[in-house]
Structures are given as structure tokens and as C-alpha cells.
Amino acid sequence: MAYRNLQISNRGAVHRITVNRPDKLNALNRETLNELTLAFTQAAQDDAVRVVVLAGAGEKAFVAGADIAEMNGYTPIQAQGFSRAGQHLMTTIERLGKPVIARVQGFALGGGMELAMACHLRVASDKARFGQPEINLGLIPGFGGTQRLLRLAGRAAALELCLLGTPVNAQRAYELGVVNRVVTPETLDETVDGLADQLAGAAPLAAAGILDCVLHGGETAIDQGLEFETQAFALAFSTDDMHEGTTAFLEKRKASFSGR
Numbered sequence: 394m395a396y397r398n399l400q401i402s403n404r405g406a407v408h409r410i411t412v413n414r415p416d417k418l419n420a421l422n423r424e425t426l427n428e429l430t431l432a433f434t435q436a437a438q439d440d441a442v443r444v445v446v447l448a449g450a451g452e453k454a455f456v457a458g459a460d461i462a463e464m465n466g467y468t469p470i471q472a473q474g475f476s477r478a479g480q481h482l483m484t485t486i487e488r489l490g491k492p493v494i495a496r497v498q499g500f501a502l503g504g505g506m507e508l509a510m511a512c513h514l515r516v517a518s519d520k521a522r523f524g525q526p527e528i529n530l531g532l533i534p535g536f537g538g539t540q541r542l543l544r545l546a547g548r549a550a551a552l553e554l555c556l557l558g559t560p561v562n563a564q565r566a567y568e569l570g571v572v573n574r575v576v577t578p579e580t581l582d583e584t585v586d587g588l589a590d591q592l593a594g595a596a597p598l599a600a601a602g603i604l605d606c607v608l609h610g611g612e613t614a615i616d617q618g619l620e621f622e623t624q625a626f627a628l629a630f631s632t633d634d635m636h637e638g639t640t641a642f643l644e645k646r647k648a649s650f651s652g653r
């Protein structure tokens with residue numbers, strides 16, 4: 394399917410989705426939100442896809458936020474729909490059941506930071522900048538930023554970034570726990586590709602179980618989370634991949650996971 398605002402490519406089991414509005418620093422207008430939701434939904438349904446990389450076109454920005462020009466004319470009811478569409482996209486990504494890596498080479502601001510936070514891993518160039526600058530527009534984050542930043546980095550960081558609205562560099566984002574790796578711009582792609590290849594070769598049902606336990610189990614009380622983990626652990630014993638992984642270890646060979 395052809396998208397107006399996205400580029401899609403595949404490298405083996407690695408599916409790459411690139412937001413492609415570089416002249417607007419990849420800002421998220423309603424159409425782009427809808428296309429991203431569709432693209433991620435299709436990636437979830439495609440068994441050949443084991444990992445997704447999310448990127449922004451051009452050198453300057455991953456995504457510089459929700460489209461301010463479009464929001465400028467919104468009524469509160471339209472804003473409600475926009476926020477819901479954004480939150481639906483972020484939840485779709487977070488609950489994809491497959492690992493999603495954000496490749497952040499430049500600005501990840503507002504909706505762009507929210508998009509990166511909905512991914513499971515974030516790899517940033519040392520030129521990247523992260524921020525929730527909505528307060529400078531008389532706004533607040535509306536695509537889950539207050540909630541995901543709170544959960545990722547804690548209350549102090551969430552309040553600092555959202556209240557001050559001042560972007561931080563990649564190193565500071567790493568120190569806050571928002572980013573998994575900070576690398577030079579020259580090594581960004583090889584780092585992302587290396588992680589994606591590792592995840593593409595991992596047992597997909599085990600990856601799905603880990604995502605489920607950390608994302609869902611982590612939102613419950615510890616006893617429920619632990620029970621959730623026990624059930625997911627037991628379920629892994631019903632898979633061919635668990636048999637293959639443990640047998641390959643005992644036979645001193647590399648496992649080959651089928652996703653069954």
C-alpha cells in the first residue's frame with residue numbers, strides 16, 4: 394500500500410517505517426497519525442515481520458511534534474479526537490507484540506518524544522534532542538507524554554521536561570532513562586541494525602511474552618504482576634521455540650526459532 398507521509402522498507406524480518414515529511418520536520422498531522430496506525434497494524438499482522446524500526450526522514454528531525462499548523466484551527470472537540478487518535482497510535486505501537494526500536498537522529502519533540510517513548514527501545518544520535526515543549530504553545534502533551542514519561546523516568550523528570558518545556562540533549566535523556574543507547578551520527582544505523590538483527594533472530598513468542606509482562610504486568614500490583622509472569626512463563630513451554638532453544642543449548646548449537 395502506498396502512503397503519502399511514510400516510507401516502508403524491509404530487510405529480512407526487520408520492517409522499517411519512516412515518517413517522511415522532512416520539510417515539516419516530520420510533524421504529525423492527522424493523516425500521518427492515521428497512516429502510522431495502519432502501517433503498525435499491518436506490521437503486527439505480518440508473520441514475516443519480527444521487529445520494527447521507526448525513523449524520521451532527513452537529518453534534522455525524528456519527529457518535531459504534532460502539526461502545530463493543523464492544531465491551530467482545532468475546536469476542543471477536534472482536539473479531543475486528535476488526542477485520542479495519537480494515543481491510539483502510541484498504544485498500538487506499545488502493544489504491538491513485537492519489539493519496536495526508535496531511531497532518533499535529531500529533534501524528538503512533543504508528539505515526537507511521545508512517539509519515541511511508545512517504542513520499546515530508543516537509540517539516539519548524540520545530536521538528538523528530546524523535549525515536551527507544549528507548555529510554550531499554551532498546551533500540554535496529548536499523546537500520552539505525561540503518562541509515559543512519568544513511567545519511564547519518574548515524577549521529577551516528567552515534571553521538569555513538561556513544565557520547563559526545554560529540550561534536553563541525548564546524553565541527558567540517557568541519564569534520565571529515556572534513551573537506551575547514545576551513539577555518534579555515523580554509527581547510528583549500524584547500532585540500530587545490530588539491535589534489530591539480534592531481535593529478529595530471537596524467539597518471537599518469548600519476545601511477545603516479555604513485552605506483555607513488562608508493559609501490562611508492570612501496571613498492576615506486584616502479586617498480580619508475578620502471577621502474570623508465571624502464566625506467561627508456563628505458556629512458553631507450549632511452544633516449539635522453547636523446545637528448540639533448550640535443545641540447541643544442550644546440543645551446543647545455535648537455535649533457530651520458528652515463531653511457533
Ligand code: COA
Pocket residue numbers: 416417418420421457458459460461462500502503504526527530532
Ligand atoms: N508542526 C508543524 N510544522 C512544524 C513543526 C510542527 N511541530 N515543527 C517544525 N515545523 C515546520 C516549520 O514550521 C517549518 O515550516 P516552513 O518551512 O513551512 O516555515 C519547517 O518545519 C522547518 O522548521 P523550522 O522551525 O524552520 O526549523 P528550525 O531549525 O528553525 O527549528 C525546531 C527547529 C524543532 C526548534 C522548531 O521547528 C520548533 O520549535 N518546532 C516545534 C516544536 C514543538 O513545539 N513541538 C511540539 C508541538 S505540540
